[in-house]
Structures are given as structure tokens and as C-alpha cells.
Amino acid sequence: MMQKSTIALITQSLEYFAAHHGDPYARAYQALYAHDAAYEALFVLDSDEGLRRNMMRTTLEIIATYLDDPDAAANRIIGARMSHIPYGIETDFDVFFEITRTVISAGCSDIWTPDHHAAWTQMLTDFKAARLA
Numbered sequence: 001m002m003q004k005s006t007i008a009l010i011t012q013s014l015e016y017f018a019a020h021h022g023d024p025y026a027r028a029y030q031a032l033y034a035h036d037a038a039y040e041a042l043f044v045l046d047s048d049e050g051l052r053r054n055m056m057r058t059t060l061e062i063i064a065t066y067l068d069d070p071d072a073a074a075n076r077i078i079g080a081r082m083s084h085i086p087y088g089i090e091t092d093f094d095v096f097f098e099i100t101r102t103v104i105s106a107g108c109s110d111i112w113t114p115d116h117h118a119a120w121t122q123m124l125t126d127f128k129a130a131r132l133a
């Protein structure tokens with residue numbers, strides 16, 4: 001059972017980030033390529049960045065879904081995990097959610113507390129567990 005405070009803390013951080021920095025897209029992909037430089041080449045055909053923007057949007061949508069309905073979010077993650085297997089992204093799938101937290105937390109440094117970190121950790125742990133057995 002998800003605590004109300006978890007929902008409130010994650011929501012607050014997303015709203016604060018959006019109000020002060022807008023879209024996390026550019027920072028998130030910078031961090032993804034810093035994590036593994038080979039990842040940039042995977043998007044070579046994505047010349048208008050549409051796929052990458054969709055991937056960022058989907059990531060944020062899954063988080064929003066989780067705050068309302070964790071089981072529905074888990075189902076979306078299971079599907080997205082599978083669609084990444086052809087790209088060779090399996091164990092690193094969860095990295096993009098981690099990166100999203102890192103980017104949001106950096107942009108929220110004025111309000112970020114250990115409780116925000118703990119709320120995100122609970123969510124990311126649930127996301128990691130969302131897989132076919």
C-alpha cells in the first residue's frame with residue numbers, strides 16, 4: 001500500500017522541477033549518454049528526436065500513472081521492458097528511471113529532503129520489480 005506522503009513528495013518534486021526548469025528531456029539524455037556513450041548511437045535513426053521525446057514523455061507518464069494506480073504502471077513497465085530487448089537494453093532499462101530521479105532531484109535541490117529521496121526509492125524499487133517472472 002502506497003503512503004499518501006510518497007505520492008505528495010514525488011508530485012511536489014515533479015511540479016517544482018516543471019515550474020523552475022520545464023522539461024527534463026535535455027538533462028536526462030545528457031545523463032544517459034554520460035552513463036554509457038554507446039547509447040547515443042542507438043538513436044542514430046531518430047534524427048528529429050521524436051523517439052527520444054516520446055521515451056521521456058512515456059517515462060513521466062508511467063510515473064504519473066504509478067501515483068494513481070501502481071498496478072497499471074507496472075503493466076506499462078513490463079511492456080516497455082519487452083520492447084527494449086531488441087535494442088539490447090535489459091538490465092539497464094531501469095537506468096533511465098534512476099536518471100530521471102537524479103535530474104529531478106538536482107533541479108529541486110532547494111526543496112529536496114531525505115523523504116523525497118525515500119519516496120523516489122520506493123517507486124524505483126517497485127519499477128524494478130515490475131517484470132515477468
Ligand code: HEM
Nearest residue numbers: 039042043046051054055058059080087089092093096097
Ligand atoms: C524508463 C525506462 C524507459 C522507458 C519508459 C522507455 C520508453 C521508451 C519508449 C516509449 C520508446 C518508443 C518510442 C517510440 O516508438 O516513439 C522507447 C524507444 C527506445 N528506447 Fe527507451 N525507455 C526506457 C529506457 C531506455 C534506456 C535505458 C535506453 C538506453 C539507451 C533506451 C533506449 C531506447 C531506444 C534505442 C529506443 C528506440 C529508438 C529507435 O527505435 O530509434 N530506453 N523507449
